[in-house]
Amino acid sequence: MGKRKRAARSRTNPAVIGGVVAVVVGGAGLAAYSMYSGDAAGEDSTADGHAKTLTAGPVTAAEVRATADGFLTAWQRGDAAKAAAFTDRTAAARAALSGYRKDAHIDEVTLTRGKASGPKVTFRASATVSYKGKSKPLTYDSELTVVRAEDGKPLVGWQPSVVHPDLKEDDTLVTGEAGDPPVKAVDRNGAELTTAKYPSLGTVLDGLREKYGRKAGGKAGVELRVVHGDSAKKSEHGAEESKDQPPSKTLLTVSKGIPGTLRTTLSATAQAAAEHEVGEREWASVVVMKPSTGEILAAANSSHGYNTALQGSLAPGSTMKIVTASMLLEKDLASIDKQHPCPKYASYGGWKFQNVEKFEIKNGTFRSSFAASCNTAFITQAEKLDGDDLTKQAQQVFGLSLNNWSTGVSSFDGAVPVQSNAQMAASLIGQGGVRMNPLNVASIISTAKTGIFRQPYLVSPDVDDRSLATAQRKLDASAQTHLHELLSYTATSGSAAEAMAGLGSDIGGKTGSAEVDGQKKPNGWFTAWRGDLAAAAVVQQGGRGGKSAGPLVAAVLRAGG
Template identity: 65%
Template sequence: MGNRENAGERRKTRPAVLGGVIAVVVGGAGLGAYALFGSGAAAEDGTRTSSAQQAGEVRTGPLSAAEVTAAAERFLIAWQSGKADEAAAATDDPEAAAALLTAYAEDAGVEDVTLTAGPRTGAKVPFSVKATVRHEDIGKPLAYDSALTVVRRAGDGEPQVAWRPAVVHPDLREGDKLVTGESGIPPVEALDRDGGELTTGTYPSLGSVLDGLREKYGEQAGGEAGVELRVVRGKESEKAKLSDKTLLELSEGTPGTVRTTLDPSLQAAAEAQVAKRDRASVVVLRPSTGEILAVANSSRGFNTALQGSLAPGSTMKVITSSLLIEKGLASMDEQHPCPKYFSYGGWKFQNDDKFEIEGGTFKASFARSCNTAFISQAPELKDDDLTRQAQQVFGLSMNNWQVGVPTFDGSVPVQTDAPMGASLIGQGGVRMSPLNMASVSATVKAGVFRQPYLVSPEVDGRELATAPRTLSAGTLAQLRELMSYTAAYGTAAEAMAGVGGDAGAKTGSAEVDGQKKPNGWFTAYRGDLAAAGVVQAAGHGGSTAGPMVAALLKSGG
């Protein structure tokens, strides 16, 4: 490559060779060991670009290594040099990129930026960021990793960096911004139920929970704000119930204290369980009170355990069964159809491996998770029956839970025809989080819906959500027997082996478009504990989420 020069310092420099790899030097500050994938690759690529543009040709086909390298290099060098407009012009959305990159320097006070690219993988280039965040006379180092992807620009096919806010920082979504200044919200010291401090060092899963606690309780917990670099959420993130996030403290504030309901031993056990699996999330509740005892995710970003919106698969059959029993459409010891197939609303539904149960009872169908046993009753139901059951008995799908941190409260929309039939088995438009499905098991165990909570309502006087009615004693007894039988003899038996006492469970597998394996779900209770978990894209719930949930029920017993 030719020499580069800084706009402020016209001092020419020679390319440095680091470990045999050329590093681009800008004004004496190294961009880092940026692999050029062969001597002269960028220059040759530039020649081809010029020829193509002169001929008026549109560049098509897969991106070459040289094209990816050159496009990434243009963007990273301009960004590091503080040329926001020039860096933005190297993306496919210059206006949005310029705004965020300008704010990165001006609003966030990030300076002395050094960007070091890693090995390219296809069109994706990872890079590390080292910089200084400065506010008035305070400065602190900032370091993190990010990545960019190169695409062809519409129209001429020119390689450009695909713009998205996460390129600047992985925690950014559309509409978010980085700001450095007085936080406005004092920090909080979150405590477990025994008074021990909750930190991400001890409990890595709790990052988003601690952010949520600070957002809700920081101003009333008695602390004083400090100076920090933080992500200020925009409309898209607010819709997803994401809290503002602190990335770097320049000066510490004085924290107030907030006590939670988390149990330290169960939280530690939950952290250990999700660490064994990719994309795993779990929640443990106390049915008699609604207290959240543990919440954990194997990924440290989005809090799927509390805010996930996923099809719950056959764990939804707990709610559907309560509906069918109440309406006299099923009874645990009476014969119930479980054919290989059942068509409804233009869709042909089938069971896993196309099994059927001839002359079996509803209990047998529930324990083996027979889809057609439930969808066969769709013609007898009104479109809003399942929605009303979820709302009135289980407290779901009303968006009114007051947990103490942001949560997704389940969604069971009114549907018609085939989607309504699919909703009976937890597909269609039904969406739940592990928190929601743990609450379902807790409701069955307690006999009444008690809204889960992480912070006692006595702390701030908020009013917890309630459900309008409870199940009859007869329906509740059947529902408990169905879950107990499934834990002992059905699809949950292997996972629940060794979980003694008063226990019940239900497995689930939810198909997801474009995903080779289904999401594995499991919800269960034992004594005064209820739990639910999901392992995404992993397979059947009995063998994926089941062992995780069962282990927590054992450890808490």
């Protein structure tokens, strides 16, 4: 009997597994070990393929080898039920291993065991992912751990990461359409827009793919990816994943998608100029648009991680005085060439306000106060206003703070909340609770130039039949004429004149700076128009707007659209 056993052990015939020969070889790492089926697992195994049961103690090397071999062999053969029986969580393992072929469309599987290290066994998976006539090889490394069950049996301690190291609890491997089809975005003249050429457009192009990928006529690619939670049930068919789940992770691109072409309102010329200017500065953001139509021609940011130009929420400082001035003009609380107070200080609601460098204008007009960006000229009028007056003006005339803009990509519509006491007074000069971004401020000066709010947009509403926001009413004709004159005067003879020099006669502008708690220098703002171009920019921690953001705006206006 002993001789027969020794003879059996001396044979070294290779084992054939699913048509693949895996032979025993020496060496470390993923040296190929033969994986035996249940009835050929060696003398340490029982007839059902499990290692002989021990009642206690750590699993032995023989048990680890036999259990791993039985599990991997059954998995490779596509027998999910038998492979799951080698684990301590049969139902979960069976579901995952069945989904490996059914949902992930992975076949032609070869699993090669590496050397064990205690109860842990590494292995390499080599397979093919196939979906609707497209296929691609897949190779990755994973590991399993053999544990002793309560009844003493050695079993694979089931974790989703056994199937693939990127899988966590409730995750699923899915192969299917890769979400939204890619988009080839082009400018108003058909020039392609890419992040390689225009880095600031990264978030914009991502947003366009998400919203218009299918409408633009593109075809999604095919990907193998890890999908989280309930999203897995929808993902194979290209449905939208749950907003409450983290984004899926792509493991393999089986085939690339075919992009559809989407025309935008952007101008390659204006975008290039905007990219150059923000690239010369830290924390700068700018937007260029057409006042006559609302079309956005450019949007750029120094930092490409967050789109401050379209989504930022910052105090706009004195650029808000455009809205406030229009309100004072309509209410006959100011007239451009009548005397208007501009003292060094003005108090309201328990706060004491002052002008930059504590300047004052004695016996000055509202024109001179506006052009010099006198804060106290506005604070002195607070006692004559109701707490919701500025909010109504911003919403009804300038289309702000209603959360109804539909630009074609994600954007913030500005916030002008109803406030009282000192906060209400601060709002008049763009502080308090007022929040804007360059898109909002460019829209403000566009409305001031034409007298009509036209909602900014980056994709024509004709593409998806969406409705653009409208204002409740136009700016009073007389107030609009005087506001236009105030902005023109500021650009030629006031605080905006230095930056706007040499840009012609059809110009208007407004400077601004906004104090921010914890910053040594305020955020610098500037907005202006030149002909049928309007722009607004902010340079965070830039200081005075005329010096920091002014040259940026002037440069993009000079470049044209």
